[in-house]
Each structure stands twice: as structure tokens, then as C-alpha cells.
Amino acid sequence: MLDIKILRENPEAAKTKWASRGLDVDVDALLAKDERRRQLITELEELQRTRNASSKEIGMKKKAGEDASEAMAAVREIGEQISAFEKEKAQVIEDLDAQLLSLPNFPHESVPVGHSEADNPVIRTWGSPVEMDFEPKPHWELAEALGIFEFERAAAISGAGFSCLTGPAARLSRGLISFMLDLHTSEHGYTEVAVPLLVNDEALTGTGQLPKFAEELYRIPEDDLWLIPTAEVPLTNLYRDHIFDESELPCNLTGHTPCFRREAGAAGKMTRGMNRLHQFDKVEMVKFVQPSESYAELEKLTGHAEAVLQKLGLHYRVITLCTGDIGFSSAKTYDIELWAPGQQAWLEVSSCSNFEDFQARRAKIRYRKDQGKPEILHTLNGSGVALPRLLVAIMEQGQQADGSIVLPEILRPYLGGMERISAEG
């Protein structure tokens, strides 16, 4: 949510920033509504002040045994006016909030202007494609030959878009989760947290998934709960309504959860294999930081996600999302993409974003400097990283001519010494 004061001070700048995201916002209508809101507050408070004073007088008169029926009638009338004003005020605030909650964040000035993902610049590439003297296969062909995926069985119990890993693939997935969490906690300064997977409306509103993206979420109507689409939601909302002391920042959290996404708008993009699933595992990193530090922290956060891939020896690249492609809540986002040689495609495995105060204002996450007033802080998060596509890249980049897969050396302690996945077992 944007601060209405910013709109008030510089409506033209706001229009320009939203326009860079391809959005035409009627800022003047918002400001008119805000003007009405403040007018109502002023009038309402004046009435309340009068009522408070009169009621106090009635109390004193009654105590003194005097007749107060005239004053009581007068105050009753004020009370009716107050009710009317309160009704209108509630309506205006509801309208205004609904509109403000549906408006995306402003892109940071360093974000390149563009219309679509085609305009996202690559800012660096790490490693190089593995030399192969054979035609690399996509992971689903490798998996079939190795007998380590059971997609048909997953479909039978849950439908399309669900995966089932068996034997070495399941072990590899579990080992990767442990490896990533260990790396973030022991070398990058994060605290591991195990969080709920079902959350309420308020949590999803805080991080920006609601009210706009309800159709992307799985919902449990009986209990008014939703399955989380990412650990960002519970991790960030852990500190909803919290005021940090300056000395507690930056606060870095990491956690592994399954993520549940309906992928409602992506029907045509449901490709084979594990590129896109309704349920997948992910290790997430979340940061609460002072506003002055948030862009430096974004670079660190991105580095922490990259460290995972570097230690695994995987070829990847980092791109900056342009103004037309950046997410709703984000002010700046780097995507990290792994090379999948069997598909000749780059697969997004991490999205690292600085939300500035957008989420923190919604979720009322603040910090206190010295003895001063609480101020809204900045939140960031990034995948560190998503499991299925990581698995895909390990398989496709590690594949051998005989169809076996050589696993990254650093994972071996997590895999009971397993060095490769082969048909012989």
C-alpha cells in the first residue's frame, strides 16, 4: 500500500511511476476521496468533542440533583448526527482502502523501463554450459529412463500439476533442502523458522497477495484459511503489528515450506515435467531492514541465493525485471535463472525483491530509533531457492551420455554418499 500523503504531495510523480508499469491511475479521484475523508474526520471530531463535554455536564447535574432532561435531549440529537457521519466515514474509508490496496508499488528509479519480460536486461551470467558430446535430454526423459518420477500416479491422486518423486530423487530433494537451510543459517546469518502452511486473510493482505490475487490461491472455506503460495507470507507476517528495536535489525529469517499455487492464469503454460507445479518445495529468505539499508540488503540477499547455485556448480544468470514485468508489491526484483540444456531454456529458480515499505505499511511492521517515533521499515524476500527447477537443472546439467546423472560434490554428505543416479541404482 502506498502512503496517501505521498500522493497528496506529488500526484504527478505517482501517475508517472504507475504509468511506467502500464497502469493509468485516476489519482485525482483518490485525492478527492481523501479530501472528503479528512473533512468528515474534522466534522465528526468536533461533534464528539461537544458530546463529551455535554455528557460530563449531565453527569455533574445529576449528581447535584438537578434536572438534566433538556441537555439529554440535545445530546441525543448530536448522537444521531454522529451516527450518520460515522456511517459515511466508514464507507469512504472502506472505498479508499480498497482502492489503495489494489494499487501496485512504485518501481525504484534504478529499474529499467520496459513493457514485458522481453525487456528484462541480463546483468550477469555465472559459469558456462557444460560441454556435452551428445544431445542433452529434458529431465522428464531422463527421469523416465531412471524410474525416479511418478507423474501418472501423482495425477491419479491429485490431478495434473502435481509431482511424485521416488527413491534417489526424493532423497536428493530432501538433501537439497537441508543443504540450503544449513548454508543460510551458518554462513549467511539467517534464523531458521518452521511456519504454518495455512494462513488467514490478514496475513495475505499484509504481503500483498490479497485482495488482488485470490484466484491464485487455494482456499479452505470452512475455516477461512488459505494454503500459502510462498513462505514469504507466514515469515513476513510473523512480525505483523510489531515494533522492532533498531538494534534488532536487520532481522533475517529463512524457512522451508511447500508452496501451493493454482496457476489459474497459466493453463497454457503447464508444460511437461517439473517446470510448473501446483505444489512445490522452496527455501525462502526474508529480511526486515532499515530503509536506508534496503538496496544494499537486496544485493546481499541475491548473493545468498546465488551462493546456493555456485556451490552446486550450476550455470545461471541474473536479470533485472523491468517496470512492465515487476511484481505487484515489489519496488525492484532480480530473477535468477538456471540453464536447462535438455530444454534449451532458462528456468527461474529465485526472485529476490525489495518491497521497500509497501508490505510493512500494510502489515504495520515498524522499528524505533533511539527513543523516537516508530517508523515503517523495509521488507525483502528471495527464494533460496525453489526445489523443482533446481532439481531439473541438476539433472539436465549433470546428465551423462549413458543417461545417468552426476550429482554435485557438495551434496554428498546430505545424500548418504550417493554420487550419481543411474539406472543400475
Added chain:
RNA sequence: GGAGAGGUGGCUGAGUGGUCUAAGGCACCGGAUUGCUAAUCCGGCGUAGGAUGAAUUUUCUACCGGGGGUUCAAAUCCCCCCCUCUCCGCCA
């Protein structure tokens, strides 16, 4: 799921319709004092919003788990919901 108890400021805790303008204590901040590592005294000390202003100004309003209601007036009375604790039931 059933029965009972409870939810008040950073913490503790009083308050059962009208100076509640939420007591007291702890913690914290500022000052004073005593030379002894701490005590004493004085003052300050919540959040959000509106108006005002040169201002770290002045002032008003709201907030006692959340939402509704009764009343001239609600922390206080009534209704619904949420959460915590104890016991019972069920259960990995």
C-alpha cells in the same frame, strides 16, 4: 467438540455506568543529589489520525482482544466472534 477461568499501555496490575484526563509498581529516558558501581528525590514516558504551525508548536478525536448493540454517557452492561489457560473427550 464439552465445561470453566481469563484477555487493560514494553511488562505487571487496579478499575463493575459519570473528573478514567486508565491508579500503583517494574523497566526505560532526562535532571538533581550523595564520592562509591547503587540508592533517594523531581520530571517525563503508548499508538493512530485530524486541525494548526516556523517548529522536536498547540489542540482535538479515537483506541482497554475484534465486531455490533443499549445509554445523554461504556474498559465497565448486552450479543456475536477470536485468542490464551485448566479439566474432560478425541487424536499423530
